[in-house]
């Protein structure tokens with residue numbers, strides 16, 4: 001038995017960041033991880049491998065779409081799927097090994113195996129029981145299942161299987177038009193698959209700004225993705241390696257079937273908290289296996305904390321990381337804090353989609369007086385030069401005070417552009433503060449400034 005100040009269960013972005021910050025603050029720290037590698041869902045089967053495939057297929061798309069326009073002639077490259085998979089795995093390995101290095105550097109003990117909490121202050125890993133003054137649950141999430149659909153991770157896959165299909169399918173059905181479904185759907189569409197997205201709701205990307213969603217839907221359709229909206233999938237059957245997806249349209253109850261070589265079930269994720277012994281421990285749970293916490297990330301059992309995908313809030317790696325740092329500060333007697341009003345969300349397709357703060361729909365619902373500053377990338381010289389002038393920046397500000405309330409971007413580099421607005425919001429800035437900040441020319445970021453100008457006397461290039 002070993003004793004620690006803190007034992008973190010789970011080495012995803014929530015857990016590993018928490019452990020590093022705990023160690024930096026002088027706490028003797030261990031992390032329990034059941035996987036063979038560190039980094040959790042994000043590094044192993046989530047953010048990182050999906051971005052590697054998005055990167056490779058983006059370049060392929062560029063070659064076919066834009067190279068000739070720039071006078072770059074010659075045969076387009078063909079796809080070696082095995083090599084692309086190896087590239088993806090190299091990226092994953094480099095990142096997971098990087099966390100191992102950081103653990104060694106910060107003298108964090110990795111307790112390999114599945115952890116449970118037999119009682120407050122104790123963590124069991126295999127046959128060993130370790131002591132800890134504080135325990136942080138960071139066990140993340142797993143793909144949610146869909147009634148009538150059996151996942152075999154070969155023909156009918158979750159995102160994990162979709163990252164490693166044996167071959168590029170000729171036809172693919174994606175069930176669910178959320179971030180993961182659209183990112184992976186884009187990957188396979190760019191690789192030549194005929195992709196059909198079947199979504200229960202009437203719009204893609206639920207919760208995102210309505211104008212952005214409409215524009216993004218059109219752009220994806222132009223890129224070759226087909227959509228069946230307002231359709232409830234009832235069953236998926238597999239015969240001879242081919243799948244049949246049966247669905248019913250909500251508006252008229254009409255039933256239909258689509259055949260596909262692969263089906264990606266991307267209907268969301270649910271917290272993974274099984275096997276920890278939380279019920280016996282007396283930890284109060286929320287629906288779907290989510291852990292209830294207070295404002296300091298503490299569960300209803302003193303000394304047991306929880307962060308990341310297994311607690312309420314957006315299931316995002318950076319939200320988990322921020323909570324990891326904040327809970328470490330709390331455990332070290334400091335003031336950990338996460339500003340949930342300023343957590344960006346990004347879709348890493350081409351073009352990218354990014355969002356922070358409230359949407360126009362939310363403002364209308366709140367009855368709050370607001371202004372909209374909008375600027376199209378068509379007026380941005382840099383975006384035009386790289387054939388990425390689709391999309392716009394939409395900035396929302398309070399009508400009276402001009403304080404920035406939200407921003408929604410569809411366009412090149414949106415996932416990076418959003419951060420100047422995040423910083424501005426953290427500092428309580430007004431749209432005019434952004435508008436008066438000099439932005440380098442020619443950059444995509446000028447579109448953000450122009451949207452801020454549009455909240456005042458008007459954009460220059462619109």
Ligand code: FAD
Nearest residue numbers: 010012014034040041042046047115140308309315316317
């Ligand atoms: P996880 O990363 O899920 O890590 C939890 C870890 O705990 C796992 O390694 C698990 O093995 C371990 N564990 C669980 N129970 C135990 C136990 N009892 N004992 C020991 N170990 C245990 N988010 C973004 O912000 N940006 C993106 O671009 C993005 N892309 C994504 C793409 C895909 C395909 C997927 C699936 C997810 C993506 N996400 C993205 C979401 C992101 O991966 C999660 O929000 C993030 O990983 C949550 O971090 P976490 O630390 O809470 O949990």
